[in-house]
Amino acid sequence: MTEIFGSDLIAKIIIPIPIALWIALFALYAVLAERKISAWIQDRVGPNRVGKWGLLQTIIDAIKLIQKEFVYPIRADKLLFRIAPYLVFSATFLGYAVIPFSSIYIGVDLNVGLFYFFAVTSLGVMALLIAGWSSNNKYSLYGGMRSVAQIVSYEIPTALSALTVVMLSGTLQMQKIVMQQSGGIQNWFIFGGPGDVSKYLLVPFMLVSAVILFISTLAETNRTPFDLPEADSELVAGVHLEYSGMMFAFFFLAEYAQMFAVSALVSTLFFGGWQSPFGNLIPFLNTPGMQFFWSLIKGLFFVFVQIWLRWTLPRVRVDQLMNMCWKYLIPISLANILIIGVYIALK
Amino acid sequence: MSELRTEEMVINMGPQHPSTHGVLRLKVVLNGEIVVEVKPYIGYLHRCFEKHCEAMTYPQVIPYTDRMDYVNAMNNELGYAIAVEKLLGIQVSERVEYIRVIMAELQRIASHLIAIGTYGNDAGAFTPFLYCFIDREKILEIFEMTCGARLLYNYIWVGGLSHDIPKDFQKKVKEFVKYFRPRIDQLNGLLSYNKIFIERTANIGILPADVAINGGASGPTLRGSGVKFDLRKNDPYSIYHKFDFDIPTGTGEVGTVGDCWDRYMVRVREMEQSLRIIEQAVDNIPEGDVFADIPKRVKPPVGEVYVRTETPKGELGYYIISDGSLNPYRVKARSPSFCNLSLINQISRGYMIADLIMILGSFDIVLGEIDR
Numbered sequence: 041m042t043e044i045f046g047s048d049l050i051a052k053i054i055i056p057i058p059i060a061l062w063i064a065l066f067a068l069y070a071v072l073a074e075r076k077i078s079a080w081i082q083d084r085v086g087p088n089r090v091g092k093w094g095l096l097q098t099i100i101d102a103i104k105l106i107q108k109e110f111v112y113p114i115r116a117d118k119l120l121f122r123i124a125p126y127l128v129f130s131a132t133f134l135g136y137a138v139i140p141f142s143s144i145y146i147g148v149d150l151n152v153g154l155f156y157f158f159a160v161t162s163l164g165v166m167a168l169l170i171a172g173w174s175s176n177n178k179y180s181l182y183g184g185m186r187s188v189a190q191i192v193s194y195e196i197p198t199a200l201s202a203l204t205v206v207m208l209s210g211t212l213q214m215q216k217i218v219m220q221q222s223g224g225i226q227n228w229f230i231f232g233g234p235g236d237v238s239k240y241l242l243v244p245f246m247l248v249s250a251v252i253l254f255i256s257t258l259a260e261t262n263r264t265p266f267d268l269p270e271a272d273s274e275l276v277a278g279v280h281l282e283y284s285g286m287m288f289a290f291f292f293l294a295e296y297a298q299m300f301a302v303s304a305l306v307s308t309l310f311f312g313g314w315q316s317p318f319g320n321l322i323p324f325l326n327t328p329g330m331q332f333f334w335s336l337i338k339g340l341f342f343v344f345v346q347i348w349l350r351w352t353l354p355r356v357r358v359d360q361l362m363n364m365c366w367k368y369l370i371p372i373s374l375a376n377i378l379i380i381g382v383y384i385a386l387k
Numbered sequence: 388m389s390e391l392r393t394e395e396m397v398i399n400m401g402p403q404h405p406s407t408h409g410v411l412r413l414k415v416v417l418n419g420e421i422v423v424e425v426k427p428y429i430g431y432l433h434r435c436f437e438k439h440c441e442a443m444t445y446p447q448v449i450p451y452t453d454r455m456d457y458v459n460a461m462n463n464e465l466g467y468a469i470a471v472e473k474l475l476g477i478q479v480s481e482r483v484e485y486i487r488v489i490m491a492e493l494q495r496i497a498s499h500l501i502a503i504g505t506y507g508n509d510a511g512a513f514t515p516f517l518y519c520f521i522d523r524e525k526i527l528e529i530f531e532m533t534c535g536a537r538l539l540y541n542y543i544w545v546g547g548l549s550h551d552i553p554k555d556f557q558k559k560v561k562e563f564v565k566y567f568r569p570r571i572d573q574l575n576g577l578l579s580y581n582k583i584f585i586e587r588t589a590n591i592g593i594l595p596a597d598v599a600i601n602g603g604a605s606g607p608t609l610r611g612s613g614v615k616f617d618l619r620k621n622d623p624y625s626i627y628h629k630f631d632f633d634i635p636t637g638t639g640e641v642g643t644v645g646d647c648w649d650r651y652m653v654r655v656r657e658m659e660q661s662l663r664i665i666e667q668a669v670d671n672i673p674e675g676d677v678f679a680d681i682p683k684r685v686k687p688p689v690g691e692v693y694v695r696t697e698t699p700k701g702e703l704g705y706y707i708i709s710d711g712s713l714n715p716y717r718v719k720a721r722s723p724s725f726c727n728l729s730l731i732n733q734i735s736r737g738y739m740i741a742d743l744i745m746i747l748g749s750f751d752i753v754l755g756e757i758d759r
Contacts, residue, residue: 082517178398182420182740264511265583274741276404354583355511357741358420 055147059136067296068098074347081351108285113176116282120174125283125290127167132297134160139304140214142314142331153214154206157305158199161260164294165191168269168279171291175282183278186358187262187269193365194259194266200373201253204246204380205309208233214308221312224319228312235387242383245376250310252373254342257302259361261295264350268358303342304335311338395423398740402431406509406744409754411728413747420739425732429725429757436759440718445471445685446545448718453539455720456756458501461494461530462698464543469624470694470705471545474687482675483547484626489560489668490530490542491625492661496567497526498699499654499661502751506651507578509748510587515578522570525563532559547681552672560669564662571658579655588651589642592734592746596645602733603726606701607657608750611637611650618697630667632660647749654699654751686713700724700751720759724752 072087072094079086087094112118135157137147150156165188172184208229209217221228230246232239259266270278280291307313314331316322324330356364398415401407410431416424436455440448452467453460465487472479504519527537534542534550542549578584594604596612609616617634619627635656637649687709695704701723710716727750735746 078513082514083521084517178396267511274406274744351514352577353512354507354578354581354587355741356583357587357739359739360586 056137058145059147060133063133063136063293063297063300066300067293068102070296070299070343071098071101071292073344074350077344077347078351081348102289105285105289110287111282111284113282116176117174120170121282122287124167124171124174125287125294127170128164129290129294129297131160131162131164131167132294132301134163135301136297138214139301140218140308140313141335142328143215143219144328145332146215149213149215152212154202154212154217154309157214158195158202161298161301162191162195164298171279171283172269175279177282179275179277180279180281183269183275183281186275187279189358190262190266190268190361191260193362194256194369197252197256197365197369197373198260200370200377201249201256202305202309204249204373204376205229205233207377207380207384208242214313218308218313218315221315222319224321225312225317227319228310228315230310238383238387242380245379246310248372249376250306252369252376253309254306254345256365256369257306258346258349259365261298261302261346263295263299263346265353265356266361267350267355268361299343299346300339303346304339306342307335307338313338393418406748408505408748408752411747411752411754411757413731413743415740415743417740420741422735422738422740422743425735425743427728427731429728429754432754432758434759436720437718440715442714444713445687445715448715449544450539450541452720453541454755455722455759456498456698456700456703456724456753457538458753459494459498459699460539461490461543462498462696463703464540465491465625466694466696466698466703467705468543468545469696470692470707471685471687473694474690474692474707474709475545475682475685477546477680477682479546479680480675480677481626481673483677483680485668485672486548486552486677487543488625488627488630489665489672490533492664492668493526493529493560493563495661495699496658497523499658500526502654502699503574503578503651506745506748506751507584509744510584512578512581512584515574518570518574518577522567525566529556529559529563532556544681545685547679548677551677557669557672560665564666564669567662568659571655575655579652585641585648587741588648588745588749589646591642591647591738591742592749593643594645594650594730594734598730598733599645602730604701604730605723605726606697606699607650607653608701608723608727608730610634611653611749612645613637613639613649618695618702622695624694624696627664630664632663635660647745650749657699684713686711695721698723700753700756701727703756720756722756722759724750724754725757728752728757 076086087097090096090100112121138150138153138157140146168187169184172180205217206212209220211217220234223234227234230250232242232246262269270280280288283291314335316325316330316334318325320326396417398417400413400415402410402412407413412428414426414428415422436451439451449464449467452463455463500519500523504516507515530540531537532553533556534540594612596614599609599612599614613636615634615636620634635653637644637653639649641648689709689711691708693704693706695702703723704721706719707715708717731747735743
């Protein structure tokens with residue numbers, strides 16, 4: 041990058057800007073999309089007053105939130121209370137560094153990219169605990185406790201199911217994982233990745249892996265049916281309860297940013313990331329510009345599935361959530377790893 | 388070595404809490420996420436209904452009964468009107484009775500729709516809530532068409548009705564019945580038999596039949612425990628004896644008899660039975676004048692009366708004492724939600740805080756009726 045921008049420092053400043061812009065734009069319109077999709081699911085109209093089809097609704101909402109006062113609860117730990125929302129957001133934002141958007145655009149192509157992604161996104165849990173504790177509110181504390189238990193547990197199946205891809209590809213580097221899936225839809229890791237005909241034996245196991253990864257990332261982003269930390273009917277709003285104005289908006293922003301980040305992870309690992317599904321049949325579709333399109337469209341599809349699930353399913357209870365993780369997801373993903381290991385050893 | 392001691396936490400749930408269904412305050416003692424004790428505090432919506440009645444004439448009380456269980460105004464009025472008619476010794480015409488029954492059953496469906504919808508919302512599923520409200524809207528349209536009001540009707544008067552039914556009333560009601568049947572199946576698919584929903588409600592908050600009877604529970608709360616008791620059958624009032632319908636009870640289909648799912652499911656099945664009653668009644672409304680029996684001056688003789696009717700929440704009773712003047716000497720309402728709520732501490736101990744919300748929701752309380 042130094043050769044393009046002339047100096048390493050300038051490159052380091054400029055490269056994250058498109059991602060930051062994308063997150064801001066995405067969060068604004070994902071909120072609107074969520075409201076529109078939920079309205080569609082629920083036979084309603086949805087926001088349609090501000091701008092054409094309500095397009096300016098979330099912008100107006102953001103302006104409203106910016107104007108609001110920060111309210112600190114009595115005897116809250118002010119410093120911790122203040123920094124928690126920004127910590128949540130930065131944890132998510134750091135994760136974006138290793139998401140490949142195109143063959144020419146990735147924040148840093150670390151050789152431990154996948155590992156780095158799991159490491160930094162799990163920092164968010166500390167911020168949630170800080171927020172829950174410092175609010176000096178029992179509901180927030182319960183929300184914080186739940187989120188820690190939930191996210192720490194669900195990191196294990198997330199990592200284990202991602203491990204199947206790592207075993208097949210032999211690398212943790214995100215760009216390399218995507219590169220290996222070139223040449224069309226049949227080479228995506230959901231279909232066993234590149235290789236001879238025997239790879240198709242892996243399809244059911246990779247499918248299970250992908251589903252487990254999707255479920256557990258859903259739990260990590262605190263989305264329904266796993267939105268226990270903010271369960272509105274039990275804990276009112278959980279960790280967000282005492283937050284107002286932009287501090288609340290940052291939690292919100294982080295949630296939506298996280299939604300896209302995990303969707304991009306699922307698509308990178310299993311669905312070819314920025315690769316065109318047609319491979320090199322139509323070369324135009326695989327140019328760097330179109331690669332942005334593919335990575336975004338795949339990510340947005342999984343975001344849509346998340347929204348769809350949220351407006352369809354009830355919420356699980358906290359012990360059922362743990363049961364599901366420890367009794368089903370972890371054993372299944374371990375068995376999956378074993379099977380794929382055997383396949384690799386035999387080959 | 389002495390045992391490790393953990394500290395219990397006291398949480399105040401409400402009066403401003405999304406799942407206490409109004410202004411109820413629950414003082415919950417928690418051990419981690421486990422409920423140790425629940426103590427309901429009521430009275431935030433007390434409006435002196437009973438004292439107020441003493442200063443009103445008999446017909447003037449009717450709008451106040453509307454405001455007790457505000458999602459179920461027709462049934463409240465019906466009980467009161469029957470009680471005063473019994474005091475006066477009036478027999479209303481067949482036409483009035485048929486219209487009253489249709490209205491009461493439509494209102495029962497509307498009230499159950501709120502109970503079911505908000506219960507789904509308690510479980511975290513927001514979409515069924517709105518589906519229920521879409522259906523309820525159709526019922527409210529029928530009410531609005533008939534008497535102009537959508538929530539608090541003042542429709543059933545002593546000795547008659549405030550308005551006769553409009554011309555296309557029967558057509559609208561039949562349309563609704565036809566529309567609503569498939570919607571119940573849709574609701575069952577979306578919520579009742581949803582795996583997560585069953586996990587959340589089956590085997591939770593089990594209310595044994597003897598505890599329910601001793602606690603004075605009634606309505607779907609009692610029937611959910613397997614007790615087949617419905618005043619429309621067991622102590623018929625109005626013209627309910629003419630109709631053919633079943634009393635659904637808790638079956639323990641997915642868990643134990645008397646759990647939250649049973650109480651929920653009784654409501655869903657009661658809606659089907661209400662549709663049956665409406666179907667039988669709507670075609671047989673006799674001709675007549677609904678205003679003929681309305682007395683010019685309601686001045687009952689000295690005496691007292693207790694009338695109980697089956698509202699969607701349970702047994703609503705009115706005890707009225709007349710001293711022979713224009714105002715009642717005393718009006719006492721026996722509210723079903725109050726008795727049902729009193730059971731919450733007994734059956735929610737040892738469950739988790741998320742279950743407590745489900746147990747409370749399964750009682751379908753309305754604070755307007757508890758506090759009066």
